[in-house]
Amino acid sequence: MLTIYIDDHAYQVAPGQNLLQACLGLKKDLPYFCWHPAMGSVGACRQCAMTQYQDENDTRGRMIVACMTPVAEGMRVSMDQPAETEFRDQVISALMTHHPHDCPVCAEGGECHLQDMTVMTGHHARNYKGKKTTFQNQHLGPLIKHEMNRCITCYRCVRFYQDYAGGSDLSAQASKNHVYFGRQCDGTLESEFAGNLVEVCPTGVFTDKPFGDHYSRKWDLQTAPSVCQHCSVGCNISLSERYGSVRRVTNRVNDHLNGYFLCDRGRYGFGFVNSSMRCTEIHKEGAKADWLDDQVQHTLKSVHHWVGIGSTQMSLEDNFALQQLVGAENFCIGLDEKQETLLRMHMDILAQWQMASLAEMEQADAIVILGEDVNNSAPRAALAIKQALLNNAKAQAEKLRVPAWQDAAVRQIKPHYPVPLAVFGYGSNALTKQASMHQICDDKSAAEQGFLLANLLSSLSPKPKVSKISDNVQQLAEILKSAKRPLIVTGWSANNPALLAAAANIRKSLDNSDAMLAIFPAEANIIGLGVLMQRGHLPVSELPEILSKGKRNVLILDHDSQRFQQQLGTIRGKAHHMVRLNQFDSVPEDEIELPVACFSEVSGSMVNYQGRLQSYYPASKTPGQSLAAWQWLVNIARLRNHPLGEVDNLGDLRVRIAQCIPPLPKDWLEQSEQGAVPFAMQPPRFSGRTAMLANQTVHEPKPFGEENAPYKQSMEGQLSGQSDNQPIAFSWSPGWNSNQSNHKFRDEYRTQELSSQSAQLLIEPGSQKCWFKWQPEWSKKIDPTYKILAMNKVFGSDSLSLHAIPIQQLVAPASLSVNAKLAAKLGLEAGQWVQCDDDSIPLQVVIENTVPDTTMLVYSAANQPFLLTGCDQVTPLADDKVEQYLALLEQQKAVVQEKQDAQKQRLLKRDERIPIRFIEGVS
Amino acid sequence: MDKPLTANLDINNPQNLTAYQSTGGYKGFQNALKISPSDVQQQVKDAELKGRGGAGFNTGMKWSFVPMGEDAPKHKYLICNADEMEPGTFKDRMLMEGSPHLLVEGMMIAAYAIGADVAYIFLRGEYKLCAQRLQAAIDQAKEAGLLGDNIQGTGYSLKLYLHTSAGRYICGEETALINALEGKRANPRAKPPFPQVVGLFGQPTIVNNCETLCNLPGILRQGVAWYKGLSESVDTGSKIYGISGRVKKAGLWELPMGVTARQILDLAGGMQDGLTLRGWLPGGASTDFLMPEHLDIPMEYDAIGKAGSRLGTGGIIALDDQHCPVGMILNLLKFFAQESCGWCTPCRDGLPWAVEILTRIEMGQGSQDDIDTLQKLCGFMWIGKTFCALAPGAVEPLRSGMKYFADDFQQHIDHKGCPHQH
Amino acid sequence: MNNAIPITQLDYRTVLTDAEISEIEHECEQYEIRPAAAIDALQIVQSHRGWIDDESLNAIADCLQMSSAELEGVATFYNHIYRQPVGKHVIHLCDSISCWLHDFQIIADHLSDKLGIQFGQTTEDGNITLLPNVCLGCCDKAPAMMLDGELVENLNIASVDEILDKLRGGSNG
């Protein structure tokens, strides 16, 4: 620690940071704009000015900008003297000369960093007498609204978009006081991280469009800490509600995972909770029914054998309750055979190696990606990997005595000090474009190369039955040996366990305790199911046989994916009774449908790719008759006098889980008992709470809440987020209404070495490590002439987010990518519509040279499954069929538009008259 | 006095390679090749050549920060700053039009001294004639084996390219220039790292002014003692001084360092008939006003500094008594506001603000509090508060103008109009 | 469903001429990376076409392997890249200090009057564009202008009239 003097007071601060960071850490109100903890300093806005003095006797000092000044032992600075306070006031005055002062109609109002800074500097009267400039705004697509007149030219947007996230279609244009931030022309922003602009922009230039369409001020939002449901990373989010509908998702800082940024699937995919497809009532054979109906009760009480099918889309608690109710031997985890194999292997690897967190991945200095399109399957992780590519430049900068947070300098150095990134796989994305080594191959040869690489690194590592070692692999072995923090990444996208085995072998072959491994499963809570699976389960391969024994009842936890619909087909018909616990209305043949709450309405826990247990809390109340799935299961248990029926509340259930799955983190169990002083989910300024129902009742209602929950749906309680392990509901501190308040109170920033995190992980890696052998079945040749590989997209490959309207607007039609060679051979042209073999869906041809020979890459949205894994021929679609299909696409577009309007109307209507039962204490 | 910069300069018909060589051209470069790069650096350091781009930093010293030797990066760059967009400055243009080989030779010497393998001339786009003549000189030198691989068997190789800018004053700032040469928006870069270590394409880079580089052939050919003897002042060598405005014969002269502005004004034949001098900017638009009583101060870095201004580029701009000082300052500030790169707040938003106020004052719509605001804006854009030196430079004529011509400002406000326009 | 994949990929070879491409390639050789030639390339294409339209901008970006947004940022930064059509002739009148001291405003007003356009505009017949320019480095021969790249110094009303006559004659004949 260093001692520095600010306004003649001595403070202890950590070395290596800049003065602005240090001041914020000391909880001082030093205004700033262009600095960002994840993006470093560039010194453009000059807002963070302070005065530095040579020694005690220096009374004049010289002005510095804090964000560009490293802290140094004994340094003397001031922040409250007239020189700097006047200058900081002038900066704001100058920034505001052309600002439209349109706060009342601005979606940023009430959580605007510019508002906060204006107040903080004391600027309150306008001195500039000239005219204001007016800019033209651009249409940037369904996610983001553009209002350039509010710009204060801090350059954060382009620095995030281009430099941090690698986007290329947003730039700084023009110059002097006409600088403009936009695209070359109108059009949807291409980066899958564009949504972060909303939070990165300190004023209202980039705002959340869907939120703006159904808007509420931040101070009127009820906000709950939550966890993203759309991939296995498990980014931490804040969910905000008003009048019973969820309005938006914002980033919730988690230093280990998402840091300050989310991907757009996570930010905009939550809309499924507001969807009109939601199942909110009990149905029997498609007709509305009641819990007390005889037939319903009769079915649920059935004494015949029950089989349960779990779901990755439901919480650990829900799946646990199901496993309890039907018994482990009757609990099928709801994955297909291949995925079960993958899960087994994943759990095996987790028991040996701890997976790197995103923050750790950012520290890598050599990266190997084996057969996984991380950018599309775990987007936020790809963003973390991209940051690692700066590490060698940072090290070189430090050698030149330039601190790593000098962002522009580090980026100038970067081209000459690259971090090796080797990609074995297919398809191109933002990450592969940055690869220093890109071997185009299918998943099988990626796995083979991985095995070879491991074998080169350690002769003990089992060899696959392949002959040739590519030069790339030779070279890579040397790189990995000399790297300090090598990182191996793979995932489930290719459905190939060989990849996982290869990655684990490479990890083991590296004699380096700082080497890292990260494997990304296909969906959010898969590892949660893996944990339950280890307590016993019914393999999906045995399901048909069990069902064929007759009089078997099936209980199915919500399953929305189309892939599962296929399986369902085989189950249906064989089952005696079928009971489904659904978030979305499903097909009527199912005997009984019980409406299940979404993650935004109840508490629950998920387990991410690392085995990290994370909980979410309800932001709004469950609609209609719906309950948390575990509550239905408890109710069913009561009907049957099953011991699960003794569970009273979530805390009870968690205690039971803890008895079965040690070791569970203590605070997870205690969360439900923390109730002494709960945390408020509404900010102190929440307005009109008492008037919300005034048109319906004169009683002042009591806000609803979960029993014993640590978060309360009211503004009474304490402010969360200011102690280390407390998830924040909403970010706020006095004077800081925007999310920039997150940047205060931070002792450690992501850029610095983070403390160990194993305490939060559910699975402790053991000291025994083993090699994975190459399995003969991995070498099996496939029959069809062309192998078909599945391609993921941020928008489209996740079924839950497909129910969100903005995502629907962004989903691309199905496509078939081939390389130029194969295209020429098959006579395919880019843009052409084709079908594989006979009956596949129409696919649009893309010529993409990162597809291996004799291979085709097919993308289709999750609600339009494409199940072929190989094909012999590709036939052009007849002209009339193309026309029909294009017309259909047009029509779908119109339907989405209609749905958007209808949903908005529906929700607006609801705002006017909230169902009274929404609030407890009113009958 | 010898005039190493202009003795053989012919603006209409510049020397070709042979003519240039016949008057001793490229001797300096040959001499340099005979000694080690560090010896060349030492000679230039000893000659105490100060950069002619405005800041007046010791050139040899600047070079000495470039990493040398085996471990140094493979590529290093030398850039000639020939962007010359400072209003009132036109010396580099004359040198390049009239003596292109002098610059090419100077660049070879500098490039050799720092071990650069590639050199660029960053030329302002409007200087079309310069471009033609420089390109011809480069081609001739290449043909003669003075440029290219393994120059004259010494093992030293150098490529020299001409880049024409698309126009932007900030490109003259050395780090912005580097960005411009990389094909980017010309925003300045933060220092450290200094370009000597991390410059063009992330490699060690020296940026020198055109006139600075033109001094090198003489130093290498005739030695340090001779070079120092050229000067009449503590600053060594000769300097191209110029004057413009309403003088009888505006122009440029190579003179010993340290002559006085009065001598320069005399060379120009004094003010035009019927006009008297009200004030002058000693070295381009971004220097503080000096008054007639300062005419006898030597035009050297320290002396002009003590008088409250900067030697800058040595291009004097003379304000006569029939032009309005407020109007002049407005014209200058408009230039700077227009040319702000838009990176940092004080410059981007402060300069247009000053222009807005000055415009109103000039039109007779100013008020007393406008003077206050202007004064505050001067502080707002001063050194240390902005990202680069553009805005502080812009403030220099404004703040000194407000001091020396306070009465004129007052009259504009009191009489609601410009006394110079009737 | 609105992002159907673009059917045809832009190929700069179909937009830029061989001459333009070879000049651009020549510039590219001078730099470590292709995008560094952005400003040169813009100037080259502008010298052939008078200004940079969107299509040319996209083609240059493609040729230099950079994004068109980034190239737009560059193109709009520099004073002498035109992103709007200009006339057959372009007059750049210096408006900086030495010319101001030589009352360039009289010349400016005269030009504006005679052409019937403001600075920043082009005559209706598309013949002449009138633009201001910062100091042209002709301070000793003020006022000055740059006409189609050539410097014209020591301007006065008479010489301006002569120039305009010539330009108009040129366009007629």
Ligand SMILES: Cc1cc2nc3c(=O)[nH]c(=O)nc-3n(C[C@H](O)[C@H](O)[C@H](O)COP(=O)(O)O)c2cc1C
């Ligand atoms: C806004 C600004 C514009 C400048 N313009 C020029 C210029 O046109 N020509 C030049 O030689 N130096 C210019 N300079 C100075 C350069 O940054 C740099 O100091 C100079 O090229 C160094 O060369 P020297 O050491 O040979 O003087 C400018 C500086 C600033 C801040």
Ligand code: SF4
């Ligand atoms: S002072 Fe700031 S805005 Fe002005 S030119 Fe320099 S960096 Fe750009």
Ligand code: FES
């Ligand atoms: S935050 Fe320090 S200059 Fe912008």
